[in-house]
Amino acid sequence: MAQVGGLPQASTTSGQPYVSKLVLLGSSSVGKTSLVLRYIKQDFNSVLPTVGCAFFTKMLDVGSSSLKLEIWDTAGQEKYHSVCHLYFRGANAALLVYDITRKDSFHQAQQWLEDLEKEFQPGEVVVMLVGNKTDLGEERQVSFQEGNEFAESKSLLFMETSVKQNYQVSEVFDTIAQELLKRAGDRGSSSPQDGETVVLNQGPAARQRQCCA
Numbered sequence: 001m002a003q004v005g006g007l008p009q010a011s012t013t014s015g016q017p018y019v020s021k022l023v024l025l026g027s028s029s030v031g032k033t034s035l036v037l038r039y040i041k042q043d044f045n046s047v048l049p050t051v052g053c054a055f056f057t058k059m060l061d062v063g064s065s066s067l068k069l070e071i072w073d074t075a076g077q078e079k080y081h082s083v084c085h086l087y088f089r090g091a092n093a094a095l096l097v098y099d100i101t102r103k104d105s106f107h108q109a110q111q112w113l114e115d116l117e118k119e120f121q122p123g124e125v126v127v128m129l130v131g132n133k134t135d136l137g138e139e140r141q142v143s144f145q146e147g148n149e150f151a152e153s154k155s156l157l158f159m160e161t162s163v164k165q166n167y168q169v170s171e172v173f174d175t176i177a178q179e180l181l182k183r184a185g186d187r188g189s190s191s192p193q194d195g196e197t198v199v200l201n202q203g204p205a206a207r208q209r210q211c212c213a
């Protein structure tokens with residue numbers, strides 16, 4: 001797993017949260033929607049395939065800082081592939097989700113990374129590779145080592161999860177939040193003042209790419 005730094009240095013003494021956009025990308029049926037629903041609603045049920053994109057928000061407290069995560073859960077079906085590009089514009093973080101029992105989904109996650117690399121500057125977006133469905137270990141086609149090595153080669157965060165068994169689900173989002181706040185602190189972003197909302201990664205490049213979603 002790529003190294004994650006300590007707790008963020010930035011603080012929100014004014015009580016205003018940082019706001020970040022997190023996009024979930026990956027093949028159909030790898031468990032993207034399930035991951036979000038488990039995290040936000042502590043629920044695991046069979047869900048219908050996503051159409052286009054679903055949107056969720058979640059407030060997190062990390063140390064003395066608050067972060068509002070705007071979570072965009074994209075549809076994995078091939079017919080929505082081109083639409084997904086519209087959704088990941090302006091993202092601060094991305095989860096590239098694959099199913100450890102499906103090698104093709106691992107390759108698709110790598111393809112999504114290439115797409116992100118075309119859209120963003122190196123290091124502009126926090127990216128985590130997530131291998132889901134560890135409860136189906138007997139059907140595993142992608143080893144932990146394979147996922148980890150690919151993530152390390154691309155300087156991505158990496159975790160394996162089982163949404164079904166609620167294994168490492170909150171850790172995925174907490175790690176992303178910590179990394180976002182750490183980067184905000186490293187950049188010296190000032191704490192939001194009363195009535196002000198700070199949107200991370202809103203440099204000149206990001207402002208030019210307004211999301212059309």
Ligand SMILES: Nc1nc2c(ncn2[C@@H]2O[C@H](COP(=O)(O)OP(=O)(O)OP(=O)(O)O)[C@@H](O)[C@H]2O)c(=O)[nH]1
Pocket residue numbers: 026027028029030031032033034035045046047048049050051074075076077132133134135136161162163164165
């Ligand atoms: N065994 C197992 N099944 C899971 C797990 N996570 C999700 N599933 C199941 O996998 C199927 C697909 O899950 P979804 O969350 O709809 O997958 P998705 O990636 O959002 O799919 P699209 O909306 O088509 O992009 C559902 O039947 C889930 O119940 C897991 O950790 N283990």
